[in-house]
Structure formats: structure tokens, C-alpha cells
Amino acid sequence: MTSHPKLAPTLYDDIKALLGDRVSTAEAVREQHGHDEGWLPTEAPAAVCFPENAEEVAEIVKLCAASGTPVVPFGTGTSLEGHVQAVEGGVSIDMMAMNRVLEVNAEDLDCRVEPGVTRKQLNEHLRDSGLFFPIDPGADASLGGMTATRASGTNAVRYGTMRENVLSLNVVLADGRLIRTARRARKSSAGYDLTRLFVGSEGTLGIITEITLRLYGIPEAISAAVVSFDTIEGAVDAVIATIQMGIPVARIELLDEVQLDAINRYSGLDYKVAPTLFLEFHGTEASVAEQAERFGEIAHEFGGGDFQWTAHQEDRNKLWQARHDAVYADKALRPGCSFWATDVCVPISKLAACIAETKADLAESFLIAPLVGHVGDGNFHLAFLLDPDDPKERAEAERLNERLVMRALAMGGTSTGEHGIGLGKMKYLQAEHGEAVAVMRQLKQALDPQNIMNPGKIIPA
Secondary structure: OEOOOOOOHHHHHHHHHHHHHHEEOOHHHHHHOOOOOOOOOOEOOOEEEOOOOHHHHHHHHHHHHHHOOOEEEEOOOOOOOOOOOOOOOOEEEEOOOOOOEEEEEHHHOEEEEOOOOEHHHHHHHHHHHOEEOOOOOOOOOEHHHHHHOOOOOOOHHHHOOHHHHEEEEEEEOOOOOEEEOOOOOOOOOOOOOHHHHHOOOOOOOOEEEEEEEEOEEOOOEEEEEEEEEOOHHHHHHHHHHHHHOOOOOOEEEEEOHHHHHHHHHHHOOOOOOOOEEEEEEEEOHHHHHHHHHHHHHHHHHOOEOOOEEEOOHHHHHHHHHHHHOHHHHHHHHOOOOEEEEEEEEOOHHHHHHHHHHHHHHHHOOOOEOOEEEEHHHOEEEEEEEEOOOOHHHHHHHHHHHHHHHHHHHHOOOEOOOOOOOOOOOHHHHHHHHOOHHHHHHHHHHHHOOOOOEOOOOOOOO
């Protein structure tokens, strides 16, 4: 664990006077807040604060701004690219005590929540209203963290990402001002779109203290399906044909044979070990049946095997729980290993070529790296299983990751479809955005002239 200088005594005393016991310098607490679930080493803050409202967040930021002390927001810690590492020390602000659902406007299909509310907590709250929030990155992440990283997940092919589903934000800026970025209206032409500026900003421009979210009616009928393919090319081609034909699938997930084998072992399933698609269809009873039938025909055309589908909730839950447990299933393939997850996203027409070239790289490598993807929107992931203390394995993972990213960029894609930039992918931002990075830097300097908001992330020095 990397240690950083302690806070100035006057700053710690001022925060202590504000929060009382809700500020900690204990080593275990600091260590917990110095890393996410990714592969980068821990860099602990000097202190951790636990505010309970936006006013306390604003006061903490004002105190830190007065002394130029870095501030790093923290949610559930489930990010993957070093978003929460305190690379310059300072104060970590844990937002999880701000976990109230403030308002549900069922007639308008929206709600207001504090950033510590998790996606599962929100859907549990909405259960009796006939509404749900569809963005599902797998982990039970906080909605503040999901907004900050522009998360998406398995439902993105139908419902979009956090970008499309955040209507407005309350944000504490680097000088302690609290602003609201928009009203609840579904559209507006009034001024700059500040909401989209802060969605995906990873805590580098401000700290999110409230989110207004779009909600959806729970579908009348939901069915899930599993189909294996002779080749991964056939599976990807079936996905492309499905999207191009406009079949409104809600989820369409690709698992290669390595990932499917890991899930079978970990979750006690017995699916054929082959490239496989997991799907889900939402709609009326008739439309769901029609979607499943049409997809079954497409799958057969591209070498798909038996098409198994079910509308039983218990079976669907078991299927998607297995998909969400992919990380733990992967780790079980190599006990004691470290887990390095990476992702890219390419135009759907380039997906087959990108995956084929990536699989060819993996076939020549000594590392195990299961592949899984939200392929309905061109996004897929690799999970390198390695000993981070072995220079040879670390170098190989870095080589494969760089080849993957540069391949995606060459195909008109992006270095990350949903994980974010954080620390891990800063070096690719210039290659992806060119001169636009200078504009991003100007925005950062304008909103955070002291560079105290999650410094060392996204924008290269």
C-alpha cells in the first residue's frame, strides 16, 4: 500500500469538527478506500470522510480547496480502472451514507436518488410501483458511481447507458458550490448540457450528490434464452444479423468457450462448452414469443444449436446470476490469481473481425483470458488471470491489452465501452481523441483550477 503525507493538522481538525467520528485515519479504512476491484495497486488517502448530506460534502470540499488538498469520491469500490486510488493522497469522501430514494414520480417515469443508493436498492424500492431501473453493470454498484463512470451493462442494447438515463444532477464543484445541471423535463434547449458533462467525468470535475433518473415500466412478459454455436464467428454474426433486423432484444451476451466452462464449474450449470449467447426478451406475451422465434431462426442459420428458452423467473434469475458471477468463476480457474479486466467497444459491423483477431492473440498467449461481451452494442471484455508480481505475466497482459485497444481504435471503436479511463487507460486517450484531449484539459482547468478533484485520472499530465 502506497502511503501519502498526513493531512495538515488544521484541516483534519476542521473536518473532525464538522463530522465528528465520521472521519477516519485508521489504516484499514484508508486501505479499503485506496483501491477498486481492478488490477492497479492500492494508493490510500490520508483520511476518509463519511458525509450524510450534500451540505456536508460541500463543506468538506471548501475546507480541502482552502489548503489545495485532493478530494476523491468513493462509492461501492466496484470500478475497474483505478478510479478511486488516491494517487496524490488527500481525502476520500465515501458517499454510501447518502443512500435515500428521495422521490418517485410514477406518472413521469422518473425518480430522484442520493448517490449512495445502489441499483438493487432502487429496484427493491420500486418493486410495488410497476417500474424498474434497467441499467445493470453486474455488480451492485452505487448509482453515483455508475453515473460518474457512465456505466451500462447487460441491458444497454435496449435501454441504453447511464448517459441516456440520467436526466439531471446535483453536483458539488471544486470550490464547494452546489449546482443543479437541469430540470426534470425530458428535453431542453436551455444552455449547455452540463448533465452530460458530469456523466462519465469520474469525479474529476465535481462530486455528484443527487441524481434524477429515467424509469421504465416492468414488461408484461420476460423470457430468457441460451444457444451455443459451433464457432465464435457464427455467434457474433448471429448477433449482428439480429441487431440489423431490428429485433428488440433486451440483453444479448456472448461468452466464449473458456468463459462458459468457468461458469459451468462455478455455478453448477451444464451448458455445452462452446461459444454461447445468453439472451433476454421483453414485451407482451405475443411479442416475446415472436422475438424468440425470429432469433431462433437466425441462430440456426449461423450454426446455432438447440435453442433453450424459458419465461420462469427462477430460471431466468439463475441464468443471469451465473452471468454476473463471471468474475468469481474466472478467478476460480486459477486460484490465488489477480484479475485484470479490460473492455473495448467497436461498431457492430466490425465486431466479428475484432473478436476473431483478439481470439487469435489469446490462442498464442500463455495467459488465460476468458472473453465475455455485451455484444448487442459492440462491447466486449477480457479478463486476464495473472500473478501481478510476475513481470513476465504482467508484461504479457499489458501487451495483449494494448493490442486489443489499438485494434479497436483502428476499427473506429473506443478504448473502453463502459469501464472508464481512470488510471488504467489514460495513455490511450490521446490516440482516441486527439486534439479533443486539449479541450478536455481546458474544461478540467476551468472547473478545477487547483486540480484537487480526483487528480491524476482521465486527463494525462
